[in-house]
Amino acid sequence: MSSVIAAHLPVLPVVLPAAAAVLLLVLGDAGLQRARSVALASAALMALVACMLLLRADTGALTVYRLGDWPAPFGIVLVVDRLAALMLLLTACTALPVLLYASAGWDGRGRHFHALFQFQLMGLNGAFITGDLFNLFVFFEVLLVASYALMLHGQGRERLRVGLHYVVLNLAASALFLIGVALVYAMTGTLNLADLALRVPAATGSEALVLQAGGLILLVVFGFKAALMPLSMWLPATYAAASAPVAALFAIMTKVGVYAILRVHGVVFGGDQSAAVLDVQSLLLPLALLTGVVAVLGALAAQTLPRLLAWLTVVSVGTVLTALGVGGAAAWSAALYYLAQSTLVTAGLFLLAELISAQRGETGGRLDSAPAVAQPQLLGILLLLGGAAVAGLPPLPGFVGKLMLLQASAGHAWVATVWAVVLAVGFCTLLALARAGAVLFWQVQSPLPAAPLAPAAGARPQQLLAALVPLALVFAMSIFAAPLQRYADATALQLGDRGAYARAVLGESNGQPINSTRPYRVVPAGGRP
Template sequence: MSQVIVAPLLLPLLAAVLLLLTRRRIAIAVRRRISIAATLLTLGAVVWLALGVTESGIQVYQVGDWPAPYGISLVADRLSVWMLLITALLACCALLYAVQGTDRAGRHFHPLFQLLLFGLNGAFLTGDVFNLFVFFEVLLLASYGLLLHGGGPDRVRAGLHFVVLNLAGSTLFLFAAGTLYGVLGTLNMADLAVKVAATPPADLGLVRAAGLLLFTVFALKAALVPLYLWLPAAYSSTSAPVAALFAIMTKVGAYAILRVETLIFGDDAGLVAHLIEPFLLPLALLTVAVAVLGVLSAPGLRRQTAYLVVLSVGTLLTAFALGTGPGIAAGLYYLAHSTFAAAAMFLLADVIARGRGELADRLDPGPVIPAAPLVGGVFFVLAALIAGLPPLSGFLGKWMLLQAALEHPAAPWVLGVVLTASFGTIVALARSGSLLFYRAEGSAAIGDLGAATATYAGADWPRLAPVLGLVGLCLVLVFAAGPVTRFTAATAADLLAPARYIEAVLPAPAEA
C-alpha cells in the first residue's frame, strides 16, 4: 500500500512533462483529454490511498529506501489524505470549467495546472520541512503562470504583488529551515518533534525564532492579517477556473500551521510547546473582522468572493487555534465546505459576468442575464452555504466551531466575532443577489414559472455543470455529516497524539 503514496505525485508530474513535450504537436482537444485523464486518475489514487489510511493507519514511503531521518519521507495520514481528496475533487471541477474555452488563452495552461497539482499534493504528503519548501516553490511557480494566464494589466499588476510577497516568504522559509537544521541537525518533521523536545536551554532562542519565522511564512501563504493584502487583487483578477483552484492554496498555509503546531510544537515540545498559541487566535479573529468589511464593501462579485476566501481562512484558523479535538475537527469539516463553496462562487461569478456584457461582475443593476432564474437560484443556494444558514454545511461547520469554543477562555470573543461576521456576510450576499437579479431590467420575469422554464434551455450548461458539482459536494457534506465528522474527529485525535506519527516515520528511537 505504501507505494500508492507516490501516485498523486507521479501522475500530475508525468502528465505535465508529456503536455510540455508535445505542446506544439497535438491539438487542444487531445491536450484536454490528457489533462482530464491525469486528474481523474489522481482522484482515483487519492481515494485508494484514503481507504488504505482509514483501514490500516499511517502509510510511509521512504524515497530510495533511505531510512528516516536521512532520506526523503512521504507520509500519508488522515490529515494528508483529507487535504488530497479535497484538492483532487476541486481540481476535477475547475478543469471541467477550464476546458470550455478558458484554457485557449495560453499554450501552457494544462502543464501549469498539472504542476500546480503536483506541488499541492507534495506539500500535503511530505514529511520533511525542506521538501515542504521545495513543493511550495513548485506550486508557487505554477501559480504565477496560471495567475497571468490570458494576460491583461490587472493580472500583471496583481501578479507582481503576488510574486514579490511570496518570494519574500520563500526567503524567510529558507532562513527558518537553515536555522532549524543548524541547531538540531535535521529537517524531518518526526525527527524535529523528537529533538525539539530535547533542545538544550542555550538553543531555545534560536528554535523559537525559527518556529516564529515558519509561522510568518505560513501566515503569508494562508493570507492571515496583516499578510493578506495580496489575495483580493490576485484572486479577483485571474481567470475563473484558476481562482477556483486557488481556493485550496490558502488552505496549504493553514495545513502547514496545523501540522507544525501539533507535531513539532505540540504538548510534548517542552519549553517551546504551543509556540504560536498566543498569536494565532487573536490574528485569526482579526482576519475574520477585517475580511467581513471587505465582503461588505467589495465593488464586484469576484472581489467579494476573494474576501470570502480570506474570511474562511480566519474562521478556519480560529477553529485550529482552540487547540482541542472538537475545535480541530470542526475546522477540518469547515475547510472542505469553504473550499468547495468559494470555488463554486468564483465559477458562478464568471458565468454571471459573461451574461452582463460591459458590467461584468460589478455589483450594479444591469440587464437580465440568460437563464436568470436558474443562475439566480444557484447563487441563492451558494449564498446560503457561504453565510452558514441552516441546515447546510456552512451552518454545521460554524455550529461545531461555536460548540467547541464554549469551553475556551476566549469564548465571548469567538462567538461575538464569528456570529457578527456571519450576519455581515448574509447582508452582503443579499445585497449582491438583489443588485444582480432582482433589480435587473425586466427582472419581473424571474418570478414567472413559465418564463423560468423557458430560459433553462438557454443556460450555459457546460459551465454551470462544474458549479453544480461543487454545490453537490457541499450537500454531500450535509447528508454524510455523520461519517465525515467521525473522520475529522479521528483526524484531530491523531494530530493531538503525535507519537503515532513519529513511531510510523521513525520505527526506532532517534538518536539525540
C-alpha cells in the same frame, strides 16, 4: 500488477501530475483537445488514488513511503495519514470540475495552461504528503511557480499589475521560509517532521530560543500563504483579477498555509511544555478573529462579485484559523470539517461568478444594474444555495462546522469573543451576499425601445456542470455529516498522537523516547502492514 500499484500508491499523487505535465509540454500547442483529454484523465486518476488512500487511512493505517528505500530521518519520506489523505481528496475534488470548466474555452486563451495546472497539482499534493520540512519548501515553490504563470493566463493589464505584486511578495516569503528552515536545521540537525517532533521539545537554553525564532519565522510565512491578517491584503486583488478557473483552484492554495500551520506548529512546535515550544494559540486566535472581521468588512464594501468572493475566501480562512487558535482535538476537528466545505463552496462560487458576469454585458461582475441575465432562475438559485452554504445556514455543512467550533470553544477564556465574532461574521456574510444577489438579479435595466439590447447567451452545459459539482459536493457533506465528523474527530486525535507518528516514520530503533497511547498500524512502501 495490483500489488505493485498498491506498493507505490503514496507517490502517485506526485508522479501522476508530474508525468502528465511533461507529456503535455511534449504535445505542445498542437492539439488542444488532446491536451484536455490528458489533463482530465490525470485529474480523474488522481481522484481515484486519493479515494484509495483515504480508505486506507480511515482504517487507522499510516502509510510511509521511503524514497530510494533510505531510512528516515536520513532519506526523504512521504507520509499519508488521515489529514494528508483528506487534503489529497479535497484537492482532487476541486481540480476536476475546475479543469472541466476551463476545457470549455478558457484553456485556449494562453499557452501551456494544462501543463501548468498539472505542475500546480503536483506541488499541492507533494506539500500535503511530504514528511520533511525542506521538501515542504520545495513543493511550495513548485506550486507557486506554476501559480505565477496561471495568474497571468489570459493576459490583461490588471492581471499583470496584480501578478507582479503576487510574485514579489511570494519571493520574499520564500526567502523567509529558507531562513526559518535553516535555523531549525542548525539547532536540530534534521528536517524530518517526525524527528523534529521529538527533538524540538527536548531543546533547552539558547538552542530553544533559536528554535522559537525559527518557528515564529515559519509562522509568518505560513500565515502569509494562508492569508492571515495583517498578511492577507494581497489576496482580494489577486483572486479577483485571476480568471475564474484559476481563482477557483486558488481556493485550495490558502488551505496549504493552514495545513502547514497545523502540521508544523500544531505537531512539531506544540505538545509538551518545554523551552522550545511556541504558544502559537495565543498569537493565532486574536489574529484569526481579526482576519474574519476585516475580511467580512471588505466583502460588504466590495464593488464586484469576484472581489466579494475573494474576501469571503479570507473570511473562511479566519474561521478555520480561529478553530486552530482555540486548540484541542475538538477544535481541530471543527477546523478540518469547515476547511473542506469552505474550499468546495468557494471554488464553485468563483466558477458561478463568471457565468453570471458573462451574461451581464459590459457591466460584467460589477455590482451595478445591468441587463437581465439569460438564465436568471438557474443562476439565481445556484447563487442562493452557494451563498447559504458559505454563510453557514442550517442544515448545510458550514453551519455544522461553525457549531462544532462554538462547542469546542465553550471552556476557552475567549469564548465570548469567539462566539460574538463567528456569529457576527456569518450574519454580515449573509448581508453581503444578499446585497450582491439583489443587484445581480433584481436591479435589472430595461432595454431602450430605440436600441434594444441583444439577449445574453446562456452558459454552456459543460460550464454549468462544472460549477454545480463543487456545490453538489457541499450538499452531499450535509447528508453524510455524521461519518465526516467522525473522520474529522479521528484525524484530530491522530494528529495529537505525536509519539505514534514518530514511531511509524522513524521506527523503534531511533534511540529516542516515544510516548504513545493510541498506536496505529503502519503500512510501509511495500504495502505490507
